Amino acid sequence: xxxxxxxxxxxxxxxxxxxxxxxxxxxxxxxxxxxxxxxxxxxxxxxxxxxxxxxxxxxxxxxxxxxxxxxxxxxxxxxxxxxxxxxxxxxxxxxxxxxxxxxxxxxxxxxxxxxxxxxxxxxxxxxxxxxxxxxxxxxxxxxxxxxxxxxxxxxxxxxxxxxxxxxxxxxxxxxxxxxxxxxxxxxxxxxxxxxxxxxxxxxxxxxxxxxxxxxxxxxxxxxxxxxxxxxxxxxxxxxxxxxxxxxxxxxxxxxxxxxxxxxxxxxxxxxxxx
Numbered sequence: 001x002x003x004x005x006x007x008x009x010x011x012x013x014x015x016x017x018x019x020x021x022x023x024x025x026x027x028x029x030x031x032x033x034x035x036x037x038x039x040x041x042x043x044x045x046x047x048x049x050x051x052x053x054x055x056x057x058x059x060x061x062x063x064x065x066x067x068x069x070x071x072x073x074x075x076x077x078x079x080x081x082x083x084x085x086x087x088x089x090x091x092x093x094x095x096x097x098x099x100x101x102x103x104x105x106x107x108x109x110x111x112x113x114x115x116x117x118x119x120x121x122x123x124x125x126x127x128x129x130x131x132x133x134x135x136x137x138x139x140x141x142x143x144x145x146x147x148x149x150x151x152x153x154x155x156x157x158x159x160x161x162x163x164x165x166x167x168x169x170x171x172x173x174x175x176x177x178x179x180x181x182x183x184x185x186x187x188x189x190x191x192x193x194x195x196x197x198x199x200x201x202x203x204x205x206x207x208x209x210x211x212x213x214x215x216x217x218x219x220x221x222x223x224x225x226x227x228x229x230x231x232x233x234x235x236x237x238x239x240x241x242x243x244x245x246x247x248x249x250x251x252x253x254x255x256x257x258x259x260x261x262x263x264x265x266x267x268x269x270x271x272x273x274x
Contacts, residue, residue: 009069010039011144014059015136016047016076023134027073027141030127034145041066046187050078052103053263056166057184057192060107061243063095072108073136073144074099081132086120086139087163090153098143100135103166114163121157168194177270178203182216182263184243189254191216193267195246200224200269211274214238216248216267217259224269228252238269 011031017023024045031040043062047055055076063072077084077100085101091112097105098120120126120139125146130138143156171180171194180195204212213221224238224246231237231251236258241247248267249255256262 008038008148009067009071010041011035011071011073011148012041012043012062012066013045014043014047014055014062014072014074014076015045016049016051016055017045017136018049019045023136026137027075030137030141031145031148034142035148038145038148043072047076048185050076051263052076052078053166053168054184055104056107057168057243059097059104060111063097063108063112064093066095068094069096071096071098071144071147073140074104075136075140076100076104077102077135080135084164085160086135086143087160088118088120088143088147088153088156089114089163090116096147096153098140098147100140101164103164106163106165109163110165116153117160117163118153119157119160122155125151125156171195171199171269173199173203176203176207176210176272177268180246180267180269182248182261182265182267183245185256185261185263189250189256189258190241191248191255191259191261191265191267192241192243193246193248195267195269197240197244197246200246203269203271207271210271212269213272214246214248214267214269217261217265219248219259221270221272222248 087101089097089109093112095112127138171178180193182191183194184192222238233252236250250258
């Protein structure tokens with residue numbers, strides 16, 4: 001294998017296809033036929049089905065940890081076969097993203113500073129037959145493979161100026177509180193909210209003599225701790241996790257199950273006497 005190919009960054013897959021069916025494996029097979037020397041890695045195929053927000057957050061939290069030039073092929077695509085566009089995005093951070101234009105790519109691509117966006121229309125870089133239900137196989141995997149081989153982004157189709165955006169939403173500030181909502185539930189049952197560290201810091205600065213307490217779904221107030229292990233086993237807590245967003249957890253247990261909470265559940269941070 002030529003050294004110039006061995007040194008190229010990988011193609012990285014993220015989907016909601018799960019691990020039971022053949023879908024993710026077939027995408028790997030398509031890439032292997034077109035670009036057999038490519039290294040293909042997975043972020044996950046366990047994004048909750050049809051959850052564009054979960055996929056977008058997962059991609060945002062992952063892309064910067066891969067080598068410059070990595071090609072991310074992301075497929076969470078409830079609108080497959082409709083008028084939503086297939087796209088590819090190049091960025092100033094040299095990460096490239098391939099997937100449906102439904103908001104899935106926005107959080108990561110915006111962080112990486114979008115440089116060029118194209119709509120994937122060229123038959124040359126697709127499989128000969130394109131189904132209405134599996135663009136991961138027929139459009140996105142071939143695109144990733146041809147990009148890895150060195151095809152120019154602008155060869156794949158016309159440039160477009162914008163892509164679909166997705167928004168976590170900002171927490172609402174009241175006199176002595178922040179109100180947000182759960183935007184992601186991880187595999188441990190930890191409940192990640194859209195309340196960011198800066199908003200909590202501003203609330204604390206407004207009431208330096210008071211403590212900050214977190215509630216979810218009518219729970220008892222919880223303190224914000226530095227780590228899961230700072231709470232007793234089985235006790236609920238709030239903390240800033242790896243997303244750098246406020247999350248609700250239960251030490252060594254499942255917070256989603258404990259609080260019967262899910263994406264969209266309300267979370268509040270309030271200033272009260274300790």
